[in-house]
Amino acid sequence: MGRRSQSNEKSIMTPVLVDTSVWIDFFKGVTNAKTELVKEYLEMEYPLFICPLILQEVLQGIRKDEDYLKVKHSMLNLEILMIDQMESSIGAADLYRDLRKQGMFI
Numbered sequence: 001m002g003r004r005s006q007s008n009e010k011s012i013m014t015p016v017l018v019d020t021s022v023w024i025d026f027f028k029g030v031t032n033a034k035t036e037l038v039k040e041y042l043e044m045e046y047p048l049f050i051c052p053l054i055l056q057e058v059l060q061g062i063r064k065d066e067d068y069l070k071v072k073h074s075m076l077n078l079e080i081l082m083i084d085q086m087e088s089s090i091g092a093a094d095l096y097r098d099l100r101k102q103g104m105f106i
Helices: 020-028 033-044 050-060 065-076 087-103
Strands: 049-050
Touching: 020 033, 020 050, 020 065, 033 049, 049 050, 050 065
Parallel strands: none
Antiparallel strands: none
């Protein structure tokens, strides 16, 4: 998800777009490499991004109003990546097709 870029002054984390499934695990308290990285990014105030679709997917799955409000507040404090949906959809399809041609599946 992210990688460290070493410098003499301090380690700087690469900005990361965190997918829905990682956020769901994170908010459910699941511990794995991806949720630990999210935790580290949040603690160190490194740049984490979401896009509107990820926000929607996470929020729509929350049953309790109290949890919904907490998660909504938390996620709205992240960086929101606003991209053209048509361009990103075509770009994602192109990437998927290119990787599939190379024998990689995502």
